[in-house]
Amino acid sequence: MISEIVAVLCLGYGSYKDIRTREIPDFPWLLMGVAGVALRFSDHEWKALIMSAGVAVVLGIILAISGLFGGADVKALAALSLLIPQYPGNVFPLFILSVFNNLAVLRIIEILAVFTYNTIKRNRYKGDIPVYKKILLYMTGFPLSKERLDYRFLPLQDSHGEVHLLPDIDMDIGKFKEECTFKEIWVTYGSPLIVYLLVACIIALIWGDILLQAIIIFVN
Structure with a gap:
């Protein structure tokens, strides 16, 4: 006990x-x-x-x-x-x-919940990446306004927009927001x-x- x-x-x-x-x-x-x-x-x-x-x-x-x-x-x-x-x-x-x-x-369970959320919201990644990568992206992330990005989220795209399915858990979010030129990026919730x-x-x-x-x- x-x-x-x-x-x-x-x-x-x-x-x-x-x-x-x-x-x-x-x-x-x-x-x-x-x-x-x-x-x-x-x-x-x-x-x-x-x-x-x-x-x-x-x-x-x-x-x-x-x-x-x-x-x-x-x-x-x-x-x-x-x-x-x-x-x-x-x-x-x-x-x-x-x-x-x-x-x-x-x-x-979290992955299924994220995929269901993207399906209901009809979130689609508009870039040119392989189909399997898009599916994995829909299972792990969702689009978010750069202005709403804080320590709770981990970007799945770098400042140039390239997709990375394994986020950098030690990323400096403040520095990323300064360097990123996109209004919306795909992120994963930093569970x-x-x-x-x-x-x-x-x-x-x-x-x-x-x-x-x-x-x-x-x-x-």
């Missing part, structure tokens, strides 16, 4: 800071990591901790290199892997895998991943791995 409370409180604080400022201090992740190691002295689940941390490091490196995770997201994932290496009731022996699968489901991680963690604690459960239901 202690680990669950610490996880929800720390991820909740991180989510609040992520939404308000997009800048998260390191202390919630340090608290989670230290608490996780301390708790292992009572349950002696050192093997599970090492395996969980190893998986988190691999996932974090891959997601960071691909530009899908920022530094705080990787730290939060690693800290959670130390705090709750495994959890009763989960099919996967490592809790972090269930959280990651739930996170993936949440992102898929605060710590919030998604919090929700995915809560789902895993209560219901387990919803992706795996959905696959099992489909197969049966």
